[in-house]
Amino acid sequence: MSDTVQDPGSDRDPDGDRSVIGSEMSGEDVAHGETLLEVDGLKKYFSQESGLLSGVSLDPSQFPPIEIGRNRVKAVDDVNFEIRRGETLGLVGESGCGKSTLGRTILRLLKPTDGNIYFKGQDLADLSGEALRQKRAEIQMIFQDPQSSLDPRMKVGRIIEEPMRAHGMLDDEGREARAKDLLEKVGLDSRHYNRHPHAFSGGQRQRVNLARALSVNPDFIVCDEPVSALDVSIQAQVLNTMEELQEEFGLTYLFIAHDLSVIRHISDRVAVMYLGNVVELAEKEELFENPQHPYTEALLESIPVPDPRQRDARGVLEGEVPSPVNPPSGCRFRTRCPRLIAPDEYAWTDEEWAHTRAFLRAVKRRTFEPMTAAEIEAEFFGGELPTGDAGEIVRRAIDHVATDRGDAGAGVGAETGSGTETESGSDTAGGPEGVGHPNVDWADATELLLESFARQSICARERPAYEVEPEYGTEPHFAACHLHR
Ligand SMILES: Nc1ncnc2c1ncn2[C@@H]1O[C@H](COP(=O)(O)OP(=O)(O)OP(=O)(O)O)[C@@H](O)[C@H]1O
Structure with a gap:
């Protein structure tokens, strides 16, 4: 059966006024x-x-x-x-x-x-x-x-x-x-x-x-x-x-x-849609001058600019849009969001979380060449892993993908959560060198990091819906982002 409803023929109301319809x-x-x-x-x-x-x-x-x-x-x-x-x-x-x-x-x-x-x-x-x-x-x-x-x-x-x-x-x-x-x-x-x-x-x-x-x-x-x-x-x-x-x-x-x-x-007003949801809605001026959703910000930043010197700062929309068959829980944009909120259960500094988030994304998308654990720590964490439990988990994830420590991490991934919710896998760039390296297990590292961190974030746990104070104009400004909690 088709979903489409066809407009049936033309029986008009004989008593209606024929000069004004609508x-x-x-x-x-x-x-x-x-x-x-x-x-x-x-x-x-x-x-x-x-x-x-x-x-x-x-x-x-x-x-x-x-x-x-x-x-x-x-x-x-x-x-x-x-x-x-x-x-x-x-x-x-x-x-x-x-x-x-x-x-x-x-x-x-x-x-x-x-x-x-x-x-x-x-x-x-x-x-x-x-x-x-x-x-x-x-x-x-x-x-x-x-x-x-x-x-x-x-x-x-x-x-x-x-x-x-x-x-x-x-x-x-x-x-x-x-x-x-x-x-x-x-x-x-x-x-x-x-x-x-x-x-x-x-x-x-x-x-x-x-x-x-x-x-x-x-x-x-x-x-x-x-x-x-x-x-x-x-x-x-x-x-x-x-x-x-x-x-x-x-x-x-x-x-x-x-x-x-x-x-x-x-x-007059603008609604921004992402993966079946409206993620931001505000007066036009407010939306363009004071965007409050990271997806809107990314969209605005991806507008082509004629000045080539500015080009490097653009194109922050990384990764593929997940499948609408199995969209992410909570905030739909979280799997691509550059501002994913740190899970509460660990004591992070902003820098530690930023490093971990960048590492998580790189592992998930397989965007780096295989290297040793020390090289990974230097490249993603400035040589210093997060402290406490979070640091321990990061260390285990590094063990999964480091060329020199594959054995140490063997089996760790099996402990990690049920993975009930997929991240749609569409983001995986699938670096062939990494996959081919005997010590590198991208999948276990990805699952460990997603289950320990990304899925514990409020962004994964609750669907956001907030009203923020408009700076331009007077209309309500809706922003579906937990940064406005
Ligand atoms: N008749 C259909 N049957 C199955 N899936 C559909 C159908 N129509 C749309 N879709 C799917 O629904 C989602 C939304 O599609 P839609 O065309 O509404 O998006 P859009 O934002 O208008 O995109 P575009 O600007 O490319 O037209 C897509 O994943 C699309 O593949």
């Missing part, structure tokens, strides 16, 4: 600045396999020996936010973090796995059939690729009229007049009404899409990477038009983009 039709008005849409605990999980037994796996160690949903892709996993009427909420994050899935689930193109989507107070998660179809006039979507979302056989006028026809809005003459009017509103010419999409440039095609989305008079538009396929010089023009239309029609946008400069241009 916002005005629902009769529920939300004033500018008040909550238009609220997403509460929203989840969207995908089964990896299709078919009757998708998501069902066998586990002989339990009774009954089946587990449902174990292999599901947690594309959106407990997302909460609200969008006010008239604002643009930017949604940013790396490819695959769940932005599109979130947008499509809000639109109810996908059925949520759990949670609520309140639009003007009504839960869209509950809607289906005709009630959902009617709502679609109020909530529209614009996609990234203006080429493929326009039927090349249809004339532009008909493309713009199609949603009006589907919702029984106006008569033929009225629809034509409205389509021509909208063409002008989006910065095209009413004479373009009879042209086919291939006659238009990418930017113009996206304008046709805008006119199409606006035709049914929506309140809310999910814009999924609408300018990503356009030349940079055209992007700003389309964004400006979108802002003008927002003003004129009182529109509210959820604007999805991976490009931070686009997000900065258009957003």
Whole structure:
């Protein structure tokens, strides 16, 4: 079964007012600045396999020996936010973090796995059939690729009229007049009404899409990477038009983009997404000038800079994004976080923990050449291991990976925890020299360090959710990072 819910045909309400669909039709008005849409605990999980037994796996160690949903892709996993009427909420994050899935689930193109989507107070998660179809006039979507979302056989006028026809809005003459009017509103010419999409440039095609989305008079538009396929010089023009239309029609946008400069241009507030979670949400200025989540900081620092002298300081986002099938416990970013918090049970100095954290990452990613224990101590710890129990564990881990001490560490790894939670293994660079060296056991060292330190950190034990004091503006600043405990 597909997750996709198709918009069924076009039975219109014969008693309805045919000139206004969308916002005005629902009769529920939300004033500018008040909550238009609220997403509460929203989840969207995908089964990896299709078919009757998708998501069902066998586990002989339990009774009954089946587990449902174990292999599901947690594309959106407990997302909460609200969008006010008239604002643009930017949604940013790396490819695959769940932005599109979130947008499509809000639109109810996908059925949520759990949670609520309140639009003007009504839960869209509950809607289906005709009630959902009617709502679609109020909530529209614009996609990234203006080429493929326009039927090349249809004339532009008909493309713009199609949603009006589907919702029984106006008569033929009225629809034509409205389509021509909208063409002008989006910065095209009413004479373009009879042209086919291939006659238009990418930017113009996206304008046709805008006119199409606006035709049914929506309140809310999910814009999924609408300018990503356009030349940079055209992007700003389309964004400006979108802002003008927002003003004129009182529109509210959820604007999805991976490009931070686009997000900065258009957003009022910005939500940063990582591995199915929103990790930070704040007013635009606050987010860009006062980021409080290490992932946001890393994203901002990875913006390309023209000055080559600054390049070395960039690119702090190390390691791969873990699999959304088995995401890390606690904070999703912890496996890559340069500021992972020290576990409480050891007495660390900041320096000792920083050294140990760097060593842990290097062992996990196998990023150093095999060397002796003394060389490892010098390279990662300045010749001085942490004191106390932590130092003992570090020494054992070094024994696992040192070329001269392999025997001393043999068997230690077997004592280390159950490893119930994987770190998804995707970070492992797999240095071939190390793997081939008889004394080097990367896996045992990694497991010892992860189990003793990384998994004992509050970052692994609790999911963070804090509000921090904004420095720029007055809106609440949400940061899902235990550094703000
Ligand atoms: N229909 C599907 N079935 C299974 N997994 C899916 C499906 N759609 C998306 N995913 C997975 O869900 C996760 C989130 O994908 P999504 O497309 O929402 O991310 P994104 O942030 O929009 O990325 P991009 O910017 O590349 O589009 C990814 O791991 C993706 O592989």
